[in-house]
Amino acid sequence: MGNECGPGGSQSRAVWCAHVEGWTTLHTNCLQSTRPANQQSCFRVCDWHKDLYDWRLGTWNQCVPVSLRTGRTPACLQGEEGIQTRDVICALRADGSAADDAICEYFEPKPRQEQGCLIPCPKDCVVTEFTPWTTCSKTCGLGLQNRVRSVVAPPLFGGLVCPNLTEFQTCAPRACEGRETVFNLRVGGWSECKSLPEPPSGTSSTDAPVREVRQTRRRKGKEKKGNRDPEMRELIKNKRNRNRLSRTDEELWNIEVGFRSRQVGCVHRNGSTVSLSQCPHWSLPELYQSCPMPRACVLGEWGEWGPCSKTCSNPGDSQGMRSRVRQLIRLPAGGGYECPSLEESQACEPKGSKLPPCATYTWQTTEWSECRVEALLSPQDRRRGNQTALCGGGVQSREVYCIQTNAQLLRYISDTKEKAVARSLIGQMPSAPPLLSISYEVSASQPVPADRCKDASPSTTELCRIQCPVECVLSPWGSWGPCTFENCDQRLLKKGFKFRRRTVLNQPTGGEGGCAHLVEAMPCEDPSCFSWQLQKLEQCIPDGDMDCGEGTQTPQVRCVDSQGTEVEKEQCADVPYPSPLPCVVPCPKDCTLSLWTQWSSCSQTCSSKTAEGKQMRTRAILAYNAGEGGSSCPNTSALQQVRNCNDHPCVVYHWQTGPWGGCVEDSSVSVLNSSSSEASSSECPTGVQTRKVICVKVNVGQVPPKKCPEAPRPESVRPCLLPCKRDCIVTPFSEWTECPTSCQSELNAQKSKQFRYRMVIQKPANGGQECPDVLSEEKECSTPSVCPGYRWKTHKWRKCQLVPWSIRRDGKGAQENCGAGVQTRALSCRQQDGTAVDVAQCLQFASNMPAVSQLCQLPCKEECQLTAWSQFSSCSSDCVGVRSRRRALVGKSKKKDKCKNSQMYPLSETQYCPCDKYNAQPVGNWSDCILPEGMKECGQGYRFQAMVCYDQEDRLVETSRKSCGSGVKVRSKWLREKPYNGGRPCPKLDHLNQVYEVVPCVSDCSQYVWVAEPWSLWKVSNVDLKENCGEGVQTRRVRCMMNSVDGPTDAVEDYLCDPEDMPAGTRESRLPCPEDCVLSEWSPWTPCDLPCSGRGDRERTAFALRLPKEGEDCPASMQSEPCLLNRNCFHYSYNITDWSTCQLSASAVCGVGLKTRMVDCVRSDGKSVDLRFCEQLRLEKKWQMNATCTVECPVNCQVSDWSAWSDCSQTCGLEGKMLRIRTVLQASQGDGRPCPSPMEQWKPCPVRPCYKWQYGPWSECRVEEVVCGVGVRFRNLSCSVSDGSSGAKSSVVEEALCAELEPAVDGDKNIVLQETCTLPCPGDCYLMEWSDWSVCQSVCVKGQRLQDFSAVQVRSRAVIAQEPENIAQCPEQEWQSRPCPNGECYEYQWMGGPQLIWCQRSDGLNVTGGCPAALVPGAAADQSCDPLCNQPQSFCSEDGVCMCEEGFTEMLTTEGTLEQCAPIPVLEIPTAGDKKADVKTSRAINPTPESTEQPGRTGRTWYLQPFGPDGKLKTWVYGVAAGVFVLLVFIVSMVYLACSYCAIRRSLGTPDSANGTVIWMGQDAHELTYTCPDKKPKKPQRRQNNSRLKPLTLAYDGDVDM
16 A cells, blocks of 8 residues: 555656747747756555545635735725635644645545635724803913814724814903912812821810710709609600610611811922912911711621421422521621612422322323314305204314322321321321222313323313214116015915116115115016026027928027026926927028017016016018019018016005114013122113115005015014113312411402312213212302511611811811711611511512711801791692792801802792693503403404593603314315405315316216117118119117117117217128029127237128028128237226215214225227126226225314413513413314414503603802812702603602602612812813713624624713813823714715815714815815726726726626726728738727838728616617618528528429529629529529629628618
């Protein structure tokens, strides 16, 4: 293998020296140094190398624009096509070393190394327009004005960076009067909250005493004021006890108050900080403030795990759950760590070896109901009126319920445990029997709730079948038999009968006993059980050894019984043997007659006074007698014989039976049944059925039984099985449904009901025990418990705590102990009845916990003190007047002038009275049509539409809710009514709206037969009338008659008989002359031997009826002819038809039916013949003629009841919907009614306003009493209402309407109502607040999103400057971007006219950036086309359309833009002086002539441009096409005329002096010459004006007008 595969091979090739023109020359003529190698090493690849080598693919390189490869760098407008490359090498798998690519290419083609890619164009930063200029930063002197803009799209893919977002300009409103303020006080931010310092060991008198000391002092002080009476002291004592009991846990609610501080500094307007002494004109703000110290939530240890909710053993079942809790020790405060959950749960499995098994459940079904066919009928079906006659396919149903499969086992285990416990209590040892000794009681199981059965439930309906009654199908009556004894074994009575019979062709329901009578009898005389049957008569033998004259014929007979079966001749010993019959052999001069024909069928089956049966036979004159000496021919009447037949009277008897009666108990066996054993008691008893059997005379009625033959009498008694009794079986009652376990609110508390039910699993029948009347029971539940509601109880606010004087001694208000502080309070959890409970209950069940600390203010002497606002006054009526509230000044504030300023301290407020006027209007679409309860699929229903209610301020308010074959037979059905409203669909209809049913049928080939009457007398023509012989004609009448078992009966139309089998009605022959030989009729042809090979013959014979005179011979008495296929020899075969459609009973709708097919005998020429032809050949019939089939039942779709309406999809708003669904219980089958289309329905919910908490706008940044620094801004949390639709306007309403909502804004529960802010000092340069996030924008090319790049949105911060000299100190502007979903594609385009141009985004926003600079209106003309004309040989026209240079045509895209400039094919049209005047040449040339071209070149070059600049065909193209079409029509016409002319000349035999040449001469000596073709080629002749003639020569001289 190593010598054959792998490296080390060599390849060689031939190398020779060749001239540039291609011929070979000597090697010395070529430069030897450049001679290629003629041999190289190679690697021979074998199949096993596939496992060693493989392609190694590198990563795709960066996408390189195509323009860099082509050298063109057009402007990028939307996106640029690029190419990515990668390295693909063949490598050894073991170490990755490179190998020859041919090795890997042997097994697999080399993967591609390049692929197309798309490079988005560089996208510049896009910003909005500038805002208007701000006011001047100074009211006097030199200041600054600013205007700003924001970023709406970041720079991408190397685009230009964002420009400046701020522009400045100086301003000077006026000159300043006096000295300008250059120093300002700046306030810093508050520090973190710190703990108060520990007081020294000796507390000063100024320090506040602790609470206990204060209370003791206060109590003693009150006691000193005077002794109270005992009753008062008792009241005080009780109050103190109540306060002590209601006092909360100090550890839980004790909040430590600390303090925080801030710095204040003096700054110059140039930004430098100076000493506070430079700011004497500013008063210092608060430097210290009380604050609650941050405190984290403290929880206790976890308690023990509770018991597992699962108490049984079944590893495959779902797990149980267990939980544990922990106690809350301390609540968080001051922004400390929030409390986690106080309870946790986990999955569990119970442990223990003696755990009982879990209950298992399964579905159980009742017995199937009776099969009902009417359920498959359409409502319009008329058969619904007679449902008892319906049969075939139907539907039966049953109920499905859930049972516990191991209920008895669990009950046994439970009982065993109880017994064990009882024994242990009395000291006995338990002796439980083994588990296998459990004996289960056979009974129905108790139903349990259906949700316990997890498997799919069994079907509740299925198809069934009611056996259709099969009616008797009887054969036609056979022919009457001979007169025979009723019983040939007993011939005592001379009474005889003729019988005829028919048979049952199928298997009818109930057996043949229910069929009509099968035997009819007719009394007759001289009965005989056996008779002689004539087979044929032997040849007539003249008497006395004469050659002619009278003689006798001996009959050949056989003995047969009454059925026609041959028996021994001894059986006919009592019957006279037929004697020889007289006959005549004609002499040569005698009249010759034919043999008698067979007797015809009897004209009547019996005889009466008005009708007698007759038979007839005939014979014909074959030759007339001689004039003398011969016997003459008889007259016409002697040629026909008539005899009586069936002369017995028309009296027919038969036995007639009535229907079988009911099955009754047989009294003859009742005694035996009573003594039978109990073991057979479960078997159903045997009874008897009787029926009436009478003798009936046809057309008369009942006659005595002796009139009918006894042998065929039907039975009148038969045994039967009595139906078994079936008792009703019901299940035990189910358990009572559960009452509500959860508590209810006190307002909604109402009594519920519980139910129990039982199922009928077997219905009673045949006198069994009936079912109980009560199958369901209900009772009221006990009064539900009221839920223990929980609420927070707030205690009094404690005293407002200030920062200690020792810390704030130098601050504002330190001397009079006033200012801002913090106060705290405790909370407790109570039930609705006031009972104190654990705080954890309120944390879990109550509303949000109230605040436990708040800021407070102790007013200083200079501050104004006011009371709280009073309640608003009442309104006398809605929408009329105003209401007001008031407050008042307190204490010394009443005398201060500044407190009396009503603008700063208003003492009253007024507002308009609320107006309770509402406007209701419908919103949204109409719902589905909802039917009332009890209506299933159709009927009058209702649609619903939501109604919305607005108040007088157009705010949404909540409305009140109120409960308020060998052929075929075809039959068809027409379409009477199309389905609608989900009705049953029509079967497949044809174009005439009919549906067909086709069954094969076969018409018996012997049903109709031709019957020929006797031949008429000869009519001799063209003969010697004296002799009465010679050529003549005979005629006879041929009729088509219906054939029966008794022979042909009635004449019918001739078309019913086969015309090919019609006997001849006339015949021509020669009537023998006297003394001529007369032959009998020819016998039938002998049958041909099969198969018909063409080699055999068939024969027929005749015999001499009259011998000729002496000296003459009779003609041949035998004829033969070859057997030829399909002429006189035929093959036969059975032909089977197709199956019929499935035939059902007339009362059936669907189910099992019967399909049939027919068989007939077909001759080899395709003609259908009687079956006896095939049967005589004993051909095999191997086909089944009948087969069962199934017509699919039109099962209507069955759906479940509608479910209950779901909860509303939205808790509020206009778009809420409630849904209800139903499921398919039984899919439709066949032509059944399809499932209704709405499997779910919706209706609008009652409209409820959408309340939510929302923030108000931030206030301005406020800094206390100074100009700049760190301040605070505030915003309010207000309750708003809206209709919940997208973009809906919201309105602020009373906060009470949001009381049930958890305080959260857009899902954020962290409510922030204030935050620190910075107010810049005069002269500061600072960053503005962040702008709003821009709309989400995707990276798009030609309007399509690029999936490789995520969408982005952006926000920015601009710089604001106040002093011109501080601009250099300004910070850098900022912008941020973030990915976002569902970005939009935007386009940018230039807008405006010559004077004003701007860039606009496709959503109408005016921007800077985004529009391509190359497309700015007014740029160079070659750059004004959109898109740019960057294709080779293209330029931009003055109309702004891309055109191609001369010699090139425009190829446009489907959008109408220029794709490429293609060179135009050049048509060189030579002039008249050119030698190539008979040649047309079309070739593509370079439109720019080379310098080597001769200047005097003859000919003209045209550049034809078929397409215009708009991409449409030019007008001259249509003209040229029309001219070419006219020229083609002209040429074809000329050729046709020339050929016609040649044809005319040949037909006239015109001498052809000019070889049949036709010449058309035209203007300017243009010739169109055509030579008529001859049978023999002729030499061309010359003309005077012409040299040689050319056939069909078209020459063009360059004239354009052609």
